[in-house]
Amino acid sequence: xxxxxxIGCQWxxxxxxxxxxxxxxxxxxxxxxxxxxxxxxxxxxxxxxxxLSLVPSGIFNPQAVSVIGNGVVVDPAVLLEEIxxxxxxxxxxxxxxxxxRAHVIMPYHKLFDGLEEDARAQTGIxxxxxxxxxVGPAYVDRTARTGVRMGELLYEESLLTKxxxxxxxxxxxxxxxxxxxxxxxxxxxxxLVEWGQHLRKHIMPTELVITRALSENxxxxxxxxxxALLDLDFGTYPYVTSSNPTAAGLCIGSGMPPNRxxxxxxxxxxxxxxxxxxxxxxxxxxxVADFLRDQGGAGHGEYxxxxxxxxxxxxxxxxxxxxxxxxxxxTGVAITRLDALDxxxxxxxxxxxxxxxxHLSHIPADLSELDTVEPQYExxxxxxxxxxxxxxxxxxxxxxxLYIERISQLLQTPIAMISVGPxxxxxxxxxxxxxxxxxxxxxxxxSLGS
Ligand code: IMP
Ligand code: MG
Numbered sequence: 001x002x003x004x005x006x007i008g009c010q011w012x013x014x015x016x017x018x019x020x021x022x023x024x025x026x027x028x029x030x031x032x033x034x035x036x037x038x039x040x041x042x043x044x045x046x047x048x049x050x051x052l053s054l055v056p057s058g059i060f061n062p063q064a065v066s067v068i069g070n071g072v073v074v075d076p077a078v079l080l081e082e083i084x085x086x087x088x089x090x091x092x093x094x095x096x097x098x099x100x101r102a103h104v105i106m107p108y109h110k111l112f113d114g115l116e117e118d119a120r121a122q123t124g125i126x127x128x129x130x131x132x133x134x135v136g137p138a139y140v141d142r143t144a145r146t147g148v149r150m151g152e153l154l155y156e157e158s159l160l161t162k163x164x165x166x167x168x169x170x171x172x173x174x175x176x177x178x179x180x181x182x183x184x185x186x187x188x189x190x191x192l193v194e195w196g197q198h199l200r201k202h203i204m205p206t207e208l209v210i211t212r213a214l215s216e217n218x219x220x221x222x223x224x225x226x227x228a229l230l231d232l233d234f235g236t237y238p239y240v241t242s243s244n245p246t247a248a249g250l251c252i253g254s255g256m257p258p259n260r261x262x263x264x265x266x267x268x269x270x271x272x273x274x275x276x277x278x279x280x281x282x283x284x285x286x287x288v289a290d291f292l293r294d295q296g297g298a299g300h301g302e303y304x305x306x307x308x309x310x311x312x313x314x315x316x317x318x319x320x321x322x323x324x325x326x327x328x329x330x331t332g333v334a335i336t337r338l339d340a341l342d343x344x345x346x347x348x349x350x351x352x353x354x355x356x357x358x359h360l361s362h363i364p365a366d367l368s369e370l371d372t373v374e375p376q377y378e379x380x381x382x383x384x385x386x387x388x389x390x391x392x393x394x395x396x397x398x399x400x401x402l403y404i405e406r407i408s409q410l411l412q413t414p415i416a417m418i419s420v421g422p423x424x425x426x427x428x429x430x431x432x433x434x435x436x437x438x439x440x441x442x443x444x445x446x447s448l449g450s
Pocket of ligand 1: 011012013038039040128129130131132133135136225226230239240241242275276277
């Protein structure tokens with residue numbers, strides 16, 4: 001049975017939540033694999049509108065088990081709030097499993113995220129524009145081997161011993177480096193014990209759930225958070241997140257053997273956005289940018305789900321997009337927010353970067369080089385028609401089809417899905433990633449061969 005990984009392919013907020021929600025109807029296991037409370041996805045379904053940051057979208061499918069994998073950093077307070085919110089609308093939360101190997105975002109991680117950002121802002125580098133949710137510091141402690149894992153919340157005695165070593169060390173930095181207030185060991189300990197008691201029934205070795213699901217031929221959906229251009233290794237470092245939101249990262253973050261992936265679906269917005277600092281070659285500002293920001297964002301405008309910050313906006317960057325497609329072995333592409341472009345008379349697409357009279361076919365590692373690239377654009381006529389009611393490839397205006405075909409050609413990857421609005425039914429399924437046979441092949445896929 002298929003194992004489908006869904007990853008964001010720009011700088012996040014591509015509308016993965018909706019795509020995953022839709023595909024999870026076909027999955028028996030849905031696993032979130034990376035990131036933490038920095039992610040925020042909005043899901044609109046018959047039960048209401050939900051903004052989740054930790055619980056996988058698969059929770060809405062009563063046939064599926066939802067896993068928060070070992071690669072996720074978990075803020076237990078937020079997780080408990082999300083569980084309450086979902087239980088209140090009658091969702092059975094016993095199907096939520098949390099890896100005992102997932103790291104805890106500790107109260108001090110949130111403090112450090114803010115203090116470190118403020119300190120960076122005072123330097124020549126400037127701040128990174130993190131979500132200040134403690135995600136980066138939690139991954140730092142994971143790598144430093146001073147992290148606390150979800151499973152440890154269940155062993156009160158050893159937890160106290162561990163905290164007795166950690167808290168004084170953290171306090172030394174808090175007070176001596178930042179002049180901040182120290183943490184109380186006992187208060188922190190009691191909070192953790194309480195979290196453990198509430199979450200006990202969810203915590204388990206979830207990698208074994210994956211192993212078992214594979215041996216029973218179940219269909220599995222791996223849900224990525226953030227996106228490939230925020231990847232710690234291949235993104236625009238240091239303006240990246242601290243996990244690997246790529247297909248390989250999803251395997252590590254869930255315990256999925258890499259050779260078991262059957263499809264990797266890459267989600268791209270029909271244009272490009274970014275929250276936080278960092279390079280953005282195709283960024284636009286001014287009136288056109290304001291217009292695009294208002295048109296996008298599933299009816300709410302392009303503002304961050306987690307922090308409410310206005311998103312920076314720009315044109316589709318096919319150079320970055322192709323780089324990501326290749327690195328992740330994409331087998332299909334989902335284009336989202338196509339409807340946000342409905343009212344444009346012309347649409348601009350970046351097909352190459354020029355740097356010192358040479359063409360560059362990938363995103364360079366060096367930021368100063370990336371800052372000097374000149375995006376080479378081609379213009380496409382807009383369609384100036386409402387696409388939000390399109391339900392098939394044939395329903396789309398011709399200029400919209402041509403634009404999408406061009407993206408598919410530049411990415412050398414077939415289109416799988418197109419989203420034209422926040423609701424489930426506002427989706428055109430060109431090629432279902434869970435089926436080997438395309439549902440509606442269309443000229444699109446054929447055109448790739450020519
Ligand atoms: P952090 O992940 O909070 O450390 O933030 C690092 C960078 O990643 C910042 O630019 C954030 O705005 C960005 N980021 C983190 N999570 C998301 C997300 O889910 N969507 C969009 N941007 C994100
Ligand atoms: Mg988001």
